Amino acid sequence: MEDSLIQVKFLNHKHSVHINRGETVLDAAKKAGVYINSPCGGMGLCGKCRVLIKSGQTRITAEERKFLSPEELEKGFRLACKAVPEGDLAVQAEEKKTESKILSTGVLNGELKFQPALGVKDVKIPKLELGCEKSYSGLLEEKLPGASYDLSILRELADITASGEDSFRAVMVGSQILTLKRGQASQSLFAVCFDIGTTTIAGELVNLSTGESVDSVSAGNEQGGYGADVLSRINYSSQSSENLKDISDVIVSQIDELISRLCVRSGIEPETVYSLFVAGNTTMLQLFAGINCSNLGKIPFINVLGRGTLLKAKEVGLKNLFPEGDVYLMPVIGGFLGGDTTACIAAANLNSEKQKLQLLVDIGTNGEIVLNNYGEITAASTAAGPALEGAKISCGMRADTGAVDECSLDGGDINCGCIGSGEPEGICGSGLIDAIACMLEAGVINMMGHFTDKPESFPDGxxxxxQKKNGEMEFVLSDSGSKHVSITQRDIREFQLAAGAIRAGINILLKRRGLKFSQLDEVLLAGGFGAFLNVENACRAGLLPCESTGCVSRISSIGNAALAGVKRVLLDSSAKEKLEIDCREIKHVELSVDTDFQMEFSEAMLFPQIS
Ligand code: FES
Structure with missing residues (x-):
């Protein structure tokens, strides 16, 4: 082994790798396939990538002094993204059994038709006699008129007929023959669909012979080690072709592993899974397909993928799917309006609804907003930033075990609920919204988001x-466990930026159509975040431009609509074709160049007054 290489051992994973001098513990973790939560993508900005050094040395950096107390540094805690080993190192990466709130069910509006493109045709061919002047491929074409096929089908046909069999089953996608199966076995056909979110992944195994859902699966996106938001991953993947392959392989092997898990649990052979349909934002889809995303990281944010992309499982590198099986990527509208948005449109049936005014909002790091004005669809995306997913918030965390996820006022105090049965360790997006709504309601902060200067006027609780800590005002949610969980003045500012971006985006779309929020027939909140938040508090905290409490009854969650929508196009080929055509008609409003957006955004930074 070269002298310049350093060995890093990950004790609780029993992995060990060699890295070059100057590389960090986070680099080593990526090489070893050890997941370390690193929301800021290793820039030293979030302080979330803590690891414990059990043996060996690293030089303590300014970022580590900022995020870790002297006692923690003394014990050996470091930030993985800043810790550069000076020699061989043994590390304990935090390993938590988490209860993530991952939503894998969504609502489908309208009737779901079962007419998949994938199906079977049973074929029986006569025995050919000497001098008959026919070929087996000619017979196949007679039996399946208009069918297309490639060399692999001719080879299968030769094998079947050479063994004396005269009956077989053709597995087809539309008019294309995927494979020929001997005999006419009653084996079912299966397919999988996935929503690849930046933070979480949810998928479903479907029996395409009956349309029934067989099993579902969910997990955190393992690309989280490359940063919590899409921009961190775009930056990483744009640096070199090795980086692109690296991050692309992570998601392909994770999806492969999840498909395998679904098959094993259901007793199904991966060879009988003939197609995979994928929803996801533009970056997630391009990375899944191994496509360079650097254009998505700079103006004018142009996407490579377009109106629905068909690939083969073997070219993507999936092993737990029929190799010639189709991999379909949902249509993409723009660089930041991807296949998750079009899947949500399909789930909500927005492109078929001509009688209603509907607004669909998917709240996340990137807020996607779609307005259906009696059949005319306008869409925009707005950069809300990662605050609502727990990043950039001093005690922020994902919706995992220990996260404060709900708060309510109770007499003269505030009650907080947290995920799991332990003590609060931080706060996730839904908890943050509730807490801020409560602070506004109680008068702890004003419309500008500033803390009260008369704390003594409040009830004791x-x-x-x-409190004031290090010269900054904060509102303490919990101090009973080992962690102090609070919301600081800076956190409130981060929240205002996120909520303001979403509210301003909605207002711009409504203004373009001369509409008001109160005129909408329906407001549909898509995504896990929308499902877990308290709608009244979301309005109170200014996430949605509710003018009165009367609007609240028209707001509903449609859950993981991206997964529901991708499942709809998997099961209904006419819905897929219609969506591909309708997507071309969607008007994309680019907020980053919209002259009114900045003004609207500044106004939306103020907390609203709701009548
Ligand atoms: S500080 Fe290390 S990943 Fe953010």
Missing amino acids: IQSRI
């Missing part, structure tokens, strides 16, 4: 929570 609330008063004791208003």
